Amino acid sequence: DIQMTQSPSSLSASVGDRVTITCRASQTITKYLNWYQQKPGRAPKLLIYSASSLQSGVPSRFSGSGSGTDFTLTISSLQPEDFADYYCQQSYNTPRTFGQGTKVEIK
Amino acid sequence: QVHLVQSGAEVKKPGASVKVSCTAFGYIFTNYGISWIRQAPGQGLEWMAWISAHNGGTNYAQSLQGRVTLTTDTSTNTAYMELRSLTSDDTAVYYCARDDYGGNSNWFEPWGQGTLVTVSS
Numbered sequence: 378d379i380q381m382t383q384s385p386s387s388l389s390a391s392v393g394d395r396v397t398i399t400c401r402a403s404q405t406i407t408k409y410l411n412w413y414q415q416k417p418g419r420a421p422k423l424l425i426y427s428a429s430s431l432q433s434g435v436p437s438r439f440s441g442s443g444s445g446t447d448f449t450l451t452i453s454s455l456q457p458e459d460f461a462d463y464y465c466q467q468s469y470n471t472p473r474t475f476g477q478g479t480k481v482e483i484k
Numbered sequence: 485q486v487h488l489v490q491s492g493a494e495v496k497k498p499g500a501s502v503k504v505s506c507t508a509f510g511y512i513f514t515n516y517g518i519s520w521i522r523q524a525p526g527q528g529l530e531w532m533a534w535i536s537a538h539n540g541g542t543n544y545a546q547s548l549q550g551r552v553t554l555t556t557d558t559s560t561n562t563a564y565m566e567l568r569s570l571t572s573d574d575t576a577v578y579y580c581a582r583d584d585y586g587g588n589s590n591w592f593e594p595w596g597q598g599t600l601v602t603v604s605s
Contacts (some may be wrong), residue, residue, distance in 0.1 A: 409588075409589050409590075409591070411591040411592070413529075413592075420579055420595035420596065420598050421529065421595055422591070422595070423591055423592065424594040426584075426586070426589065426591040426593075427586065427587075427589045427591075430565075430586075432593065459491075464528065464529055466529070466531075466591075466592070468589055468590040468591060471531075471534070471543050471545075472531050472545045472546070473519070473529070473531040473590075474531065474532075475528055475529040476528075477528050477530070478528045478529075481487055
């Protein structure tokens, strides 16, 4: 199975901050990497697919980059509604695997 | 709009089985697959299995092989996940998600609202 490792596991940030979350795969997954946001008590929501494609309706302050084994999710200016858990997920092969998650908290 | 609606919360005893439904709205059901993903309390996301709504083909996580069965009913645009021989470790929120695709890539969107399954004696 492909292991997905996110860092950091949690971070504290202020509104307006630039936030970066990284995701590393245990083997190459080319561009097959997706990012999700999950708020408490809610289902995850797709933010980015295929490493860098912004899902329709997602604010442009979210962006994704990377290929191979190393990927990044960036929030250019953190907004109050962005405080949530974030997960990366590989779709290179099955079983589909997720990172352990990154909790973005209010500083 | 495209959305998935899941059945309600369940409480089961150890050793029992549970069957969760997921009904699709707003798209051609047989053009996509459905994946099932679960989340234990306070934990991360675990992919369980996938089914093609087109031909019923399936792919199961090895850790659940033999205990989980996915089916679909194309007359009602509904997917089902049955999990057998439940233990307390199966207590989780179970999500269905449409397996969307583009080129050779896949992603989960949208997701159902989740179904809490509690296993307790």
